[in-house]
Amino acid sequence: NAGVMQNPRHLVRRRGQEARLRCSPVKGHSHVYWYRQLPEEGLKFMVYLQKENIIDESGMPKERFSAEFPKEGPSILRIQQVVRGDSAAYFCASSPANEQFFGPGTRLTVL
Amino acid sequence: AQSVTQLGSHVSVSEGALVLLRCNYSSSVPPYLFWYVQYPNQGLQLLLKYTTGATLVKGINGFEAEFKKSETSFHLTKPSAHMSDAAEYFCAVSDRGGANNLFFGTGTRLTVIP
Numbered sequence: 077n078a079g080v081m082q083n084p085r086h087l088v089r090r091r092g093q094e095a096r097l098r099c100s101p102v103k104g105h106s107h108v109y110w111y112r113q114l115p116e117e118g119l120k121f122m123v124y125l126q127k128e129n130i131i132d133e134s135g136m137p138k139e140r141f142s143a144e145f146p147k148e149g150p151s152i153l154r155i156q157q158v159v160r161g162d163s164a165a166y167f168c169a170s171s172p173a174n175e176q177f178f179g180p181g182t183r184l185t186v187l
Numbered sequence: 188a189q190s191v192t193q194l195g196s197h198v199s200v201s202e203g204a205l206v207l208l209r210c211n212y213s214s215s216v217p218p219y220l221f222w223y224v225q226y227p228n229q230g231l232q233l234l235l236k237y238t239t240g241a242t243l244v245k246g247i248n249g250f251e252a253e254f255k256k257s258e259t260s261f262h263l264t265k266p267s268a269h270m271s272d273a274a275e276y277f278c279a280v281s282d283r284g285g286a287n288n289l290f291f292g293t294g295t296r297l298t299v300i301p
Contacts, residue, residue: 080230109288118191118277118291119231132288167230174238176289178223178230 080170080179088185089158097153097182101170108151109176110143113165125151158186189214189280193292201300206265208295210252210278213259220261221279221289222252231277237261248272273299 081100089095101108106126111119121135125145136143140158145151155162163186169176194209212218219238223231235246242254248271252263261278275296279289 082230111289111291116196116293118193118293119279119289121288121290124288135288169231175233175236178232180228180230183228 080168080177082166082168082179082182084182085180086183086185088187090187091159092157095155095158095162095184095186097155097166097168097184099151099153099168099170099179101151101168102172102177105170105172105177107171107173108145109169109171110151110153111167111169113167113181115164119167122153155184158184160186162186189218189282189290191278191280191290191292193278193295195295196293197296197298199298199300200268202270203267206250206263206268206272206297208263208276208278208297210261210263210292211259212261212278212280214280214282216282219281220252220254221281222246222250222261222263223277223279223291224248225275225277225294227274234263234276268297268299270299270301273297 108125110122113119123136123143124132140156142154165181165183167181168179190213192211221236222234225231235244237244237254245251250265275294277294278292281289
């Protein structure tokens, strides 16, 4: 069984570019969560999605960040006009109901 | 609202010694509590969780944790540390069994000294 898959594992962007992070949940899981981990910090919740719906985006920055989980295909976290402060590890987790399974993360570096 | 405090960002123990990683939580509703382990450049792996029922929870790799409501604590222990236990450990709380977002502590880096 494949676990949660994230790609790319490492992403380098220059300031002002766009970053797209992809997350393929465990097959059959309909809940997806995105977390951000800044250096030397714990994970911070960003957004919780179900298929085609954003359930809770209380942790998402108000600007430049968006997320989707379409009916078909992976969940996408999109960061527009990246800044150096966006450099972090971004983790996706999926859940069937009562436990979250984490992917290996995407490490975003903004130059 | 939920929050987690992990006392000690770095803990060092000798191989074979007791491991104790502290976690205190704050929750306005009965909490669901989790411990995750993160190895370098990897995602988080669930060690154990408390939802309801028995307050002493056993997890993988010989770890266990005890939910103490009166102390609002969920400390992680292991009787005898192994070199392979060296990693970052995160305590997390949720107001549901994981179907809602998790609130994480800042993590404790465990070093095991040979």
